[in-house]
Amino acid sequence: MSEVPSELKYTESHEWLRAEDDGLVTVGISDHAQALLGDLVFVELPEAGTEFVTGDECCVVESVKAASDVYMPISGEIVAVNEALADEPEIINSSPYDNGWLFKVRPSANEMADLMDADAYQAEIDE
Amino acid sequence: MPFIPHTDQEIAQMLETIGVDAIDDLFDEIPSHLRAGVLDAIPQGMNEMEISRLMRQRAEQNKSVICFLGAGAYQHHIPAAVWEITTRGEFYSAYTPYQAEASQGTLQLTYEYQSMMTALTAMDVSNASMYDGASSLAEAILMAVRANRKSKSRKILMPTTVNPVYRKTAHTIVKGQQIELVDVPYDKATGTVALEQIKLHGEGDITAVVIQQPNFFGCLEDVDAITDWAHENNILVIAVINPLTVAVLNPPGEWGGINEGSESNQVANNKGADIACGDGQPLGAPMSAGGPYYGLLCCKQAYVRQMPGRIVGRTVDLDDKEGFVLTLQAREQHIRRSKATSNICTNQGLVVTASTIYMAIQGAQGLENTAAACYANNNQLVEKLTAIDGVDKVFNSAHFHETVLQLNIPADVALSGLMDKGILGGYNLSQDYPELDYPELKNAILVCTTEMRSDEDIDTYVTAMQEVLNSSDVSVASLAETA
Amino acid sequence: MLIFEHSSQGRKGAPQSPKEKASIVAIPEALLRKDRAALPEVSELQAVRHYTRLSQKNFSIDTEFYPLGSCTMKYNPRACNTLAMLPGFLNAHPLTPDAQNQGFLACMHDLQDMLCEATGMAVFSLAPMAGAQGEFAGVAMIDAYHKSRGDHERKEILVPDAAHGTNPATAVMCGFSVKEITTLDNGDVDIDALKAAVGPQTAGLMLTNPSTLGVFERNIEAIAKVVHEAGGLLYYDGANLNAILGKIRPGDMGFDVIHSNLHKTFSTPHGGGGPGSGAVGVAERLKPFLPLPVVGKTGDEYCYLTAQDCPQSIGRLSAFMGNPGVLLRAYIYMRFLGREGMVRVAEFATLNANYMMAEAKRRGFTLAIDNRRASHEFIITLKNEAREHHVSAMDFAKRLLDLGYHAPTTYFPLLVPECLLIEPTESEAKEALDGFMDALEQIKHEAETNPDILHAAPQTLPVKRLDEVRAAKQLDLSYKA
The missing domain is CATH 3.40.640.10 (Type I PLP-dependent aspartate aminotransferase-like (Major domain))
Structure with a gap:
């Protein structure tokens, strides 16, 4: 059973989002997604300062047997990326919701309400 | 049957295991009206002796020539x-x-x-x-x-x-x-x-x-x-x-x-x-x-x-x-x-x-020597060819083992004359560089030498080129007159 | 040990190259190499011994049964190699004038004709250098065909979800988007899904028949009708042509364009990853778009057709003529078989596959698709073994290596969990098939009683299981002294 923290928001493409106090939103991939992918060997992060709209491919996570696009879950500007992943992509495997975050976004619209909550996401991955 | 090892007894055993009467039953999911008839346009099978004869004949039809043609493919010695x-x-x-x-x-x-x-x-x-x-x-x-x-x-x-x-x-x-x-x-x-x-x-x-x-x-x-x-x-x-x-x-x-x-x-x-x-x-x-x-x-x-x-x-x-x-x-x-x-x-x-395996056997020194020999042979060829009246180097920059030469007759005439003498004389550039855009490549050929061209090969080429140009002088001159 | 580690500085073993380095006189210093390349310095004997020993670390058709599904690892007759390497062919420069190249061109022209007959297509081009390039040529022709009719709206290629990865990759390379069509549990294409997917945006459908699930697509006529009525064309991926050679022809099934993997069906060697050939054949309406070069014939003379002869061609795919050495080997193989041999290929490939499938069932394995004929290949799913004994298809594959058999294709098609795709080919004798099934049964027994044997396999090969995560993370792609 993979972990689905209740305080986060989720997408069907297995990204999670956390609204931070400073108005930024942190994005990563779910425990379920990292388990499906297996040992991650490479993460291609977006550049800080880039703006994306919802649904854009913004990042690639790669394991030995698969490479998967990460889709921008909300529109906004990338303000920070998790540089540690460049050398240690396996952090995503060991800590998908904490140290394994991918990037932080400054949202350009209020789209968080449209996303799945933990219960909905849990139901989604149980299917 | 070529490359099929089954004995009749084995075929019978296998069909029994599968539970069908004949091999053709295995194709019963294919709509019968779509099934292929005899492939008439394909000849009957041959044995190895017959194929060897055919292929040797075909290979011999490809004439042996001395190759001064490169343009993307090169004749080198292969250990x-x-x-x-x-x-x-x-x-x-x-x-x-x-x-x-x-x-x-x-x-x-x-x-x-x-x-x-x-x-x-x-x-x-x-x-x-x-x-x-x-x-x-x-x-x-x-x-x-x-x-x-x-x-x-x-x-x-x-x-x-x-x-x-x-x-x-x-x-x-x-x-x-x-x-x-x-x-x-x-x-x-x-x-x-x-x-x-x-x-x-x-x-x-x-x-x-x-x-x-x-x-x-x-x-x-x-x-x-x-x-x-x-x-x-x-x-x-x-x-x-x-x-x-x-x-x-x-x-x-x-x-x-x-x-x-x-x-x-x-x-x-x-x-x-x-x-x-x-x-x-x-x-x-x-x-x-x-x-x-x-x-x-x-x-x-x-x-x-x-x-x-x-x-x-x-x-x-x-x-x-x-x-x-x-x-x-x-x-x-x-x-x-x-x-x-x-x-x-x-x-x-x-x-x-x-x-x-080629690189391992040659080593860096072997590759250097080979490349340098290609270069030196080309210099030798170009020097001797441009000494002929009617053959000129087109470009003045440094070159490696291929060179563009301008002839005083059409390139295709020269190349086919050389071919008659058993020489693959080069690449006709006018086909890819239309004369209007590139007038300097009218009658131009690209000649190549590798390490395989001996001094004797080079001299054979030079003599042949001389003969081709001489014999063409007459026809080109007469063409010019009628024009 | 790497060849570099056999190297000793200053060892000069090469009697093959010019003895002295000629001087370079007229090239500016800046354009010359400064440091000699760090290639190994070994004697010819050291190189021969090293590479002979390396070769012995490979499984190959010549040494092991190699039932790799979808790859058609049949015997590669030695005569095909010997005769394709006759000096008249090897020493031919690709730009040799046609008149001096008649022997080679005659073989190529014959080969085009035989491929047309074997597949039911109108004309063939031998230009594509592998299956994926054949696919590229085919899809590019479909694009050119629609555009030549002023139809610029067809931007989508349909691909069954069971298809080879090259199909969607190719469609994208040609500028199309891809829509996947689902497959039914019985292995046939979901024709309702297909009907719902086609429209004025449909450029074509890429289909392998028999499919990658190892069964013949029974609704092929209906599929062709749906696609054609929507204005699309039908592309045949020839990866599985071996199953139907001489039995049913893609042209007769309604396909407009096909590629044939000559390195599968027509027995040219795989060479550890190539070279291959993906010759493409088309129906009459696509003829103007064939990739160049094509070999033509005027009177008794063979010639390369050029862009002047074929102004609507999609163009060139390589500098010269595809892979002629491969084409010659395929030609020789086809002359061996003749018309009567072609059909036997399909018959015995299918007999072998169905026999193994029946044996697999008898020995308690779960078939991915039961109660259907196998084509030239079939699929076992090990999902039960995986669930009950925590062994994977990968474990079975590695254990097979220990027992002297190359593993079948694993984890393809993606639709079947824990699968082994098994293709014996016609050139294997019954005892090889039985031996393989015995091995598989033994492994099944080991999985039930002592699964660690599987987890630890292979034990008898030059290396044990390799760390692929480390390979991808700590990239070491070349030797540095």
Whole structure:
């Protein structure tokens, strides 16, 4: 059973989002997604300062047997990326919701309400 | 039955196990009205003796000639050991090394190939091969478009000194992806592409520039200046090389990076072509009517994940013992499907096997000596030919083992006259360089020498050319009169 | 040990190259190489021994049964190699004038004709250098065909979800988007899904028949009708042509364009990953778009057709003529078989596959698709073994290597969990098939009683299981002294 923290928001493409106090939103991939992918060997992060709209491919996570696009879950500007992943992509495997975050976004619209909550996401991955 | 081992008794046992009466029952899911009749247009089968006779006759129909033709395929000496080992069944009849533990031979050899190719080109990374030089240029262009994130134009500068069939092939393969190949004309005195011309065509956002060294005319481009200019302008450099010549010529990984006069440190820190491609044929593949050859493809470390095709990596097994695997497979079509870097699957593995053994046997010294002999022979040939009245060198720049010569008669007349004397005399340039655009290439041929052309071969060519021009003088003169 | 580690500085063993280095007189210093390339310096004997030993670390058709599904690892007759390497062929420069190249061109022209007859297509081009390039040529022709009719709206290629990865990758390379069509549990294409997917945006459908699931697509006529009525064309991926050679022809099934993997069906060697050939054949309406070169014939003279002869061609795919050495081997093989041999290929490939499938069932394995005929290959799913004994298809594959058999294709098609795709080919004798099934049964027993044997396999090969994560993370792609 993979972990689905209740305080986060989720997408069907297995990204999670956390609204931070400073108005930024942190994005990563779910425990379920990292388990499906297996040992991650490479993460291609977006550049800080880039703006994306919802649904854009913004990042690639790669394991030995698969490479998967990460889709921008909300529109906004990338303000920070998790540089540690460049050398240690396996952090995503060991800590998908904490140290394994991918990037932080400054949202350009209020789209968080449209996303799945933990219960909905849990139901989604149980299917 | 050819290559089918079944005895009648075995067939009966197998059918019984399956639970059908006849082999044809196994095809009962195919709609019967669609079933094929007898394949009349295919001849009846032959035995090995009959086929050998047929193929020997056909092979002998292909006349033996002295070859002074290059233009992308070169007749070099190949040590006997190379194909003896390459066609061992264990290399010849193995599949792509998907089961690594049962394919360490092919995998280690490919790793050694990658090591030799990066050493030769001074590039960081080599893949396990593409189909040929022309298609590797096309893939290099697609790769540059993916790799150069600062550029949005998808515009590639393509000097007309790049092999014309490479340019055509690149066009076929990249045209579906809205990539523009911009022709850059060459300098008519030097036969090379001037940096000024490149700058003229290179205004605005450009994704990459292609440079062939030596270029299609055999002339040497000013690769350092073009590379540095490109890097100053965030343009990637795609080198098209002949891998034998880089035993002597500055390899693409060392191009540019000259600090003097450059405006930024970016140049010095960014030495070398970003991607290098070319045809591996000169390193151990026979001309064989056009193939199989292989495409080499190398790049800087930063672009390894944009590389198409297979790549072998060294790793360890459970006991920490060295071993080799296909790696970075997540780029490839069998995993990434519609988002793969390329659709390539099968490459030219067996030719790479030959090439690796060729390089191992030759060593760097052997390759240098071979390349230098090609060069020296060409100088000798050109010196002797241009001493003939009616033969002139067209371009004044340095060249390697191919040279453009202007004749005083049409190139096709000269070449067919030479062919009558058993000489494949060169490449008729007027077909790819229409006279209106390039008047200097009227009646021009591209001649090539490799280390295989002896002094005697060269003298035979020179004498034959003299005879052809003399005998044509009469007919050309009479043509002129009637005109 | 790498060849580089056999190297000794200053060892000069090469009697093959010119003895002395000629001087380079007129090339500017800046254009010359400064440091000699760090290639190994070994004697010819050292190189021969090293590469002979490396070869012995490979499984190959010549040494082991190699039932790799979808790859058609049949015997590669030695005569095909010997005769394709006759000096008259090897020494031919690709730009030799046609008049001096008649022997080679005659073989190529005959080969084009035989491929047309075997597949029911109108014309063939031998230009594509592998299956994926054949696919590229085919899809590019479909694009050119629609555009030549002023139809610029067809931007989508349909691909069954069971298809080879090259299909969607190719469609994208040609500038199309891809829509996947689902497959039914019985292995047939979901024709309702297909009907719902086609429209004025449909350029074509890429289909392998028999499919990658190892069964013949029974609704092929209906599929062809749906696609054609929507204005699309039908592309045949020839990866599985071996199953139907001489029994049913793609042209008669309604396909407009096909590629044939000569390195599968027509027995040219795989060479550890190539070279291959993906010759393409088309129906009459696509003829103007064939890739160059094509070999033509005027009177008794064979010639290469050029862009002047074929102004609507999609163009060139390589510098010269595809992979002639491969084409010659395929030609020789086809002359061996003749018309009567072609059909036997399909018959015995199918007999072998159905026999093994029946044996697999008898020995308690779960078939991915039961109660249907196998084509030339079939699929076992090990999902039960995986669930009950925690062994994977990969474990079975590695253990097979220990027992002297190359593993079948694993984890393809992606639709079937824990699968082995098994293709014996016609050239294997019954005892090889029985031996393989015995091995598989033994492994099944080991999985039930002592699964660690599987987890630890292979034990008898030059290396044990390799660390692929490390290979991808700590990239070591070339030797540095």
